[in-house]
Amino acid sequence: MSRHPQDLDVRPITDSEIPDWIRALHTGFLRSPHVSDQELAVRGGNITPARTLAAFDDARCVATFRSFPQELTAVGGALVAADAITNVSVTATHRRRGLLTRMMALDLAAAKERGDVVATLTAAEYPIYGRYGFGPAAHTAEWTIDVPRTGLERHRPVLDDGRIDLVDADEVRKLGPELHERFRRAVPGAISRGDRWWQLNTGALRFDDDEWTEPFYAVHRSASGEIDGLAAYVSDDHWGDGKRPLQTATVKSLITTSPSAERVLWHYLCSLDWVTTVKSGNRAPDDLLPHLLPDPRAARLTTYADTLWVRILDVVRALEVRTYATSGTLVLEVVDEAGLAGGRYRLQAGPDGAECVRTDQEPELTLPVGELATLWLGDESAVRLAALGRVREQQKGAASVADALLRTSRRPWCPDIF
Numbered sequence: 001m002s003r004h005p006q007d008l009d010v011r012p013i014t015d016s017e018i019p020d021w022i023r024a025l026h027t028g029f030l031r032s033p034h035v036s037d038q039e040l041a042v043r044g045g046n047i048t049p050a051r052t053l054a055a056f057d058d059a060r061c062v063a064t065f066r067s068f069p070q071e072l073t074a075v076g077g078a079l080v081a082a083d084a085i086t087n088v089s090v091t092a093t094h095r096r097r098g099l100l101t102r103m104m105a106l107d108l109a110a111a112k113e114r115g116d117v118v119a120t121l122t123a124a125e126y127p128i129y130g131r132y133g134f135g136p137a138a139h140t141a142e143w144t145i146d147v148p149r150t151g152l153e154r155h156r157p158v159l160d161d162g163r164i165d166l167v168d169a170d171e172v173r174k175l176g177p178e179l180h181e182r183f184r185r186a187v188p189g190a191i192s193r194g195d196r197w198w199q200l201n202t203g204a205l206r207f208d209d210d211e212w213t214e215p216f217y218a219v220h221r222s223a224s225g226e227i228d229g230l231a232a233y234v235s236d237d238h239w240g241d242g243k244r245p246l247q248t249a250t251v252k253s254l255i256t257t258s259p260s261a262e263r264v265l266w267h268y269l270c271s272l273d274w275v276t277t278v279k280s281g282n283r284a285p286d287d288l289l290p291h292l293l294p295d296p297r298a299a300r301l302t303t304y305a306d307t308l309w310v311r312i313l314d315v316v317r318a319l320e321v322r323t324y325a326t327s328g329t330l331v332l333e334v335v336d337e338a339g340l341a342g343g344r345y346r347l348q349a350g351p352d353g354a355e356c357v358r359t360d361q362e363p364e365l366t367l368p369v370g371e372l373a374t375l376w377l378g379d380e381s382a383v384r385l386a387a388l389g390r391v392r393e394q395q396k397g398a399a400s401v402a403d404a405l406l407r408t409s410r411r412p413w414c415p416d417i418f
């Protein structure tokens, strides 16, 4: 007989429960409840039972949750230990009765105990995670480029003194990780990519053979021969009537470590014969892209949304690890209903470093822990949040001081979904 969700145990799974847990995940995500043996093997091989949670109603798994270790780049390039949360689902028959709340509380308590500085996730829907102390900390933008409108001359692709080569997947798995290591240290909001990311994104590991289209991989080398850009893209082989090639090239991933490589790779993509539309995929919200085109209006913004959500678990380490362009002092009252990171903190920061200590001084700015995450990666304005009633100035001008300290000239970006 099925039991009330409040009476179900929430616990990590065992090895033998991995297939049922994956089927429950598929059910919760409205994919087919049938999962192929190949997918069970590939997904299952990546699951550490001690970092999972589940609820079972008799024999049926009805809730899934998983976390894994990740590094998140803070402002200034330091890598912080993150508890990355993924595969969250509660089966439709058991929703809205607290199962997610219970799984989240267990996972965040374990992450805090381990010493993780933050927890991270990408949210399926905006309203789910704010209640657990997460705040949207990085955004994504996707553009659709109308190539004939760009003003670029297709027959004369812009080059610099470097070169572009097409390489195969084996080569990408060899050279990609080192490029990504350099890339991610320069991009607050970027996250670590393990071997598995490279295997899954180059077809070496597949959930389903039928769904894989091998991309083209274009590597850019600078004049000195250093690899400073990598673009993976596919094209759709679409032809219009009158024998007109009308192909759409979709970028799967494009990372660079120099603006020059960025410019050359986008111009290369816009110079491909037969391609009249380029879809950018996930880009930084302040990407250079539209302005790399003589007519930036040729790039139409088709998606703008939050991607990376952050939950601060250790305020002192989070604020001390990042860098600050200006000097200042701020006393923050951080409100955390879960009791993990709340309290009053005094931040004294400047270009030479920062110190954050607990204090009993009068607070200047009061804010929920989720709003602190939104400010921490440099993307949001405290003045704007004050106008929205999401942070409260206890001392006039405190939000402006927070902006001068915390905001950054470039916006954070998380290129990966997890």
Ligand SMILES: CC(=O)SCCNC(=O)CCNC(=O)[C@H](O)C(C)(C)COP(=O)(O)OP(=O)(O)OC[C@H]1O[C@@H](n2cnc3c(N)ncnc32)[C@H](O)[C@@H]1OP(=O)(O)O
Residues within 6 Å of the ligand: 028, 029, 085, 086, 087, 088, 089, 090, 091, 094, 095, 096, 097, 098, 099, 100, 101, 102, 121, 122, 123, 124, 125, 127, 128, 131
């Ligand atoms: C990181 C990731 O994996 S993102 C993927 C998240 N998963 C999905 O979106 C799959 C489909 N949805 C689900 O599986 C479930 O609805 C979940 C996991 C989102 C929520 O699970 P539940 O067990 O229903 O959540 P729970 O009962 O603990 O809800 C707690 C509160 O959040 C609210 N809430 C939960 N989900 C949502 C939502 N999608 N939108 C708005 N509010 C929500 C509930 O109403 C409840 O509010 P209350 O405390 O005021 O009553």
